[in-house]
Amino acid sequence: MLEISEFAPDFTLPRDGGGEITLTALRGAPVVLFFYPRDNTPGCTTEAMAFTSLLADFASIGTQVFGVSRDSIASHDKFRDKHSLRTPLLSDADSDMCETYGVWKEKRMYGKKFMGIERTTVLIDAEGRIARIWPRVKVPGHAEEVLASAKAL
Numbered sequence: 162m163l164e165i166s167e168f169a170p171d172f173t174l175p176r177d178g179g180g181e182i183t184l185t186a187l188r189g190a191p192v193v194l195f196f197y198p199r200d201n202t203p204g205c206t207t208e209a210m211a212f213t214s215l216l217a218d219f220a221s222i223g224t225q226v227f228g229v230s231r232d233s234i235a236s237h238d239k240f241r242d243k244h245s246l247r248t249p250l251l252s253d254a255d256s257d258m259c260e261t262y263g264v265w266k267e268k269r270m271y272g273k274k275f276m277g278i279e280r281t282t283v284l285i286d287a288e289g290r291i292a293r294i295w296p297r298v299k300v301p302g303h304a305e306e307v308l309a310s311a312k313a314l
Contacts (some may be wrong), residue, residue: 162259162263163294169285172231174251177237182251185289191224191314192285193307195298196264198278200232200240200250204300209240211304212248215303223287225274227249227251232279263269282307286314 163169173183184192195212195305197205212219212226219226228250232240236249259265263280264290267274284307285291293310295303 163283164293165293166290168289169283169291170258170261172253172261173179174253174258175229175234175277176252177234177241177250179234182249184285187225188289189287191220191222191287191292191311193224193226194229194262194285194309195226195280195307196229196259196262196278197280199230201243204243205230206300208239208300208303209246209248209250210309211300211306213244213246215304215308216247218308219311222312224314231252231259233248235254266291284310284314 169184172182173181176182197208199205204223226248231253233245233254234252237252241250256265261279262281266279268277282289282295282298284293292314296310
């Protein structure tokens with residue numbers, strides 16, 4: 162389980178459009194990681210669009226924002242193009258990062274149990290330490306709340 166003020170676990174993941182993102186290479190600037198269950202589902206689309214709409218505001222305070230799910234890069238590319246998303250999307254296809262960050266959990270839907278990503282956001286400060294964690298995110302107003310916390314760093 163992640164703890165506030167500890168160093169965020171490093172990762173290197175492929176991103177939409179090609180290339181890779183490594184957390185330690187981003188040091189010196191705050192980072193937002195929003196973990197979401199699946200591309201092109203209603204809540205995930207709303208969340209990704211909300212972060213995209215605030216991307217310029219995050220950039221103005223030097224904060225980088227990334228969406229993370231288990232979907233493939235091909236799925237991320239289609240999702241990005243369909244909804245004109247500008248927020249980089251990272252693919253954790255084997256769920257290693259999701260497990261390390263504690264967001265890969267047992268879930269229930271219609272009486273069935275299954276493993277999946279619990280919608281969670283992690284704010285990492287410029288030194289690479291966890292500044293805030295939002296578990297079990299409710300989408301409406303969430304991106305704005307994360308922006309306010311990033312501004313307070």
